[in-house]
Amino acid sequence: DAKTTQPPSMDCAEGRAANLPCNHSTISGNEYVYWYRQIHSQGPQYIIHGLKNNETNEMASLIITEDRKSSTLILPHATLRDTAVYYCIVTPGRRALTFGSGTRLQVQP
Amino acid sequence: GAGVSQTPSNKVTEKGKYVELRCDPISGHTALYWYRQSLGQGPEFLIYFQGTGAADDSGLPNDRFFAVRPEGSVSTLKIQRTERGDSAVYLCASSSTEGKTQYFGPGTRLLVL
Numbered sequence: 001d002a003k004t005t006q007p008p009s010m011d012c013a014e015g016r017a018a019n020l021p022c023n024h025s026t027i028s029g030n031e032y033v034y035w036y037r038q039i040h041s042q043g044p045q046y047i048i049h050g051l052k053n054n055e056t057n058e059m060a061s062l063i064i065t066e067d068r069k070s071s072t073l074i075l076p077h078a079t080l081r082d083t084a085v086y087y088c089i090v091t092p093g094r095r096a097l098t099f100g101s102g103t104r105l106q107v108q109p
Numbered sequence: 110g111a112g113v114s115q116t117p118s119n120k121v122t123e124k125g126k127y128v129e130l131r132c133d134p135i136s137g138h139t140a141l142y143w144y145r146q147s148l149g150q151g152p153e154f155l156i157y158f159q160g161t162g163a164a165d166d167s168g169l170p171n172d173r174f175f176a177v178r179p180e181g182s183v184s185t186l187k188i189q190r191t192e193r194g195d196s197a198v199y200l201c202a203s204s205s206t207e208g209k210t211q212y213f214g215p216g217t218r219l220l221v222l
Binding site for chain 1: 113140142144150151152153154157164165168200202207208209210211212213214215216
């Protein structure tokens with residue numbers, strides 16, 4: 001699976017949009033971009049995924065660049081409950097997910 | 110509907126003992142995965158089942174670790190002769206079928222003294 005690079009940590013003010021970047025310059029044509037988050041002491045929670053097109057659901061939006069070498073997860077109105085480690089994962093969707101270190105997002109009141 | 114459940118939520122054992130960790134996947138999900146997460150790290154893949162068979166066990170660290178899924182639903186991860194280095198959170202995930210989105214359980218926190 002392609003490697004991903006994420007900043008180790010980010011801060012965001014409550015109520016503002018949180019934009020979490022991810023680089024995946026070696027992504028292959030059949031690989032999806034998945035985002036999970038892990039709130040302290042809980043299992044990873046699925047957020048969103050996409051292949052080429054931008055995606056939106058009730059939790060977040062995923063913007064994938066045209067060359068697919070990077071993506072951004074957008075939480076439109078961050079709340080304190082969004083404080084978590086966010087993982088960007090690139091996978092062909094076969095079997096195992098390969099988690100990196102993720103981005104620790106701290107939402108500030 | 111009910112998500113993935115794991116029992117026990119916490120397990121404390123002594124070095125050298127045998128432990129079993131249980132995972133109940135989302136009803137109807139045919140694919141089941143086990144991961145292990147050490148403190149401060151992301152989850153690491155252990156083994157994956159499609160139905161009753163282990164399709165990929167390449168992540169199991171050694172032969173002390175074994176997992177079964179005899180009826181294609183509940184799975185048990187078994188660790189023999191536990192070592193202190195086995196202390197971690199053991200996570201289970203399931204997906205409707207191979208290649209689909211994986212949904213995780215809350216994990217079992219194993220502490221080997």
